[in-house]
Amino acid sequence: MNASIKRVVVATAAAGLLAGGAGAAGAGEVLAWRDCYDGLSCTEIRVPADWGRPDGTTLAVPLLKIPARDRKLGTLLVNPGGPARSIPNFAVPGFREQFADLAARFDVVVFDPRGLDVTCPSPAPEPLPVPLTETAHAAYAAANEKFAADCAAAMGAVRGHLGAGQVAHDMDAIRSRLGEPRLNYFGSSYGTVYGQAYAALFGSRVGRMYLDSALDHTRPDAVAWARAGAVTAERDLFRMARWCAADAGCALHGRDVITVWDRLLTTPEAALVTRWAAARIGDDRGWPALATGLARADAGDTSAMVPRPGPPDTRLARTAFCADFPAPDGFPGLKRVEDELRAAAPRLGWAVQPWRVSGHCSGLPRIGLNPPSALPPMPRVLVANGDDDPLTPAEHGRRVAAQLHGTYLAAAGNHALYLRGNACVRDHVHRWLWAGELPAPGTRCGTPG
CATH class of the missing domain: 3.40.50.1820 (Alpha/Beta hydrolase fold, catalytic domain)
Structure with a gap:
């Protein structure tokens, strides 16, 4: 494709x-x-x-x-x-x-x-950053609540x-x-x-x-549901490292990918690098571009990782997801999910999952749920x-x-x-x-x- x-x-x-x-x-x-x-x-x-x-x-x-x-x-x-x-x-x-x-x-x-x-009159808020903070979560939940309220009339009977x-x-x-x-x-x-x-x-x-x-x-347990994906993403990072060691076309060929990754996690740009890589690790076909981005970041250039403005998300996909997969209520419960995933997949895997577990749903009205x-x-x-x-x-x-x-x-x-x-x-x-x-x-x- x-x-x-x-x-x-x-x-x-x-x-x-x-x-x-x-x-x-x-x-x-x-x-x-x-x-x-x-x-x-x-x-x-x-x-x-x-x-x-x-x-x-x-x-x-x-x-x-x-x-x-x-x-x-x-x-x-x-x-x-x-x-x-x-x-x-x-x-x-x-x-x-x-x-x-x-x-x-x-x-x-x-x-x-x-x-x-359905097209809502205002866009849904941008995804929560990782790692999760109480301040960012509270702001996101308030914005998501406003998104849902603003869209109630457009949703009509499907709400x-x-x-x-x-x-x-x-x-x-x-x-x-x-x-x-x-x-x-x-x-x-x-x-x-x-x-x-x-x-x-x-x-x-x-x-x-x-x-x-x-x-x-x-x-129904959010940690049990998300753990398998986090562990899989962590394993993908090590698979990518083995691919890079064997493929001369990899931008990090001849270097230890895991060592490079661990070094990037100690930099001020760690959250940016983690979020960018988490969105790409799950598709082998994207590994060449992922390796190139990590090599540039290791050289001090993370400009390609900065999110570019995109079209506003005015649709109800998140709302539909949250009807079927309602997340835990409140910051403490969500932080527990993140912490347990970090224990299971500490380098990268944990960051692939929290947005799906928590960030979609915080602040949305808990009506019409199908857990x-x-x-x-x-x-x-x-x-x-x-x-x-x-x-x-x-x-x-x-x-x-x-x-x-x-x-x-x-x-x-x-x-x-x-x-x-x-x-x-x-x-x-x-x-x-x-x-x-x-x-x-x-x-x-x-x-x-």
């Missing part, structure tokens, strides 16, 4: 066409597909803003369809992650190619989760109804409107949270499910996580697969294995979705490619 497409894939954009009035459209009504994105089809369905009050205000869930090319098996519902909009990304050349093989046998229907195209449980009901409404007796589902990254919610609520209606880079929604909980057995699922992915660590995938009594496929690599083209993973996914053939227990995909 080239850099421009990758930026679109990981960008946090937003969702839901809000309106009031009539109830959700029924299963018997024919969907009105329209042409979009050069040969694809788009539509939307209306669903209750609150599935606990199905006769209340409704909102629209956007859909995009890539038609099956041959011997159609049915429909495969897809969410590529985020939480974010993905349908607009199909305007980018090459983006749809990631899904082309899936469309060999299925109508691939991509949905954008509710509420994520308090962004969690994966509500989205799972939307998914079942999509299944019904498409005329499918069972849901075949492909979820990547945050899309796996929606898959877990669907399995918990509608497991008997699942046909075949694939969860790629599963984010564990079964463990992590245990999953019931639902064995019609294949789960695969990359061994070296700190964002959705392998331990998360193994735990989700075990709770569902599904099949876990171990794989070398980082995040979003299928969409990033891991040939071995893709082969097993196709066998499962097309023919119902699961990998044998203990199967492992080795070097990505």
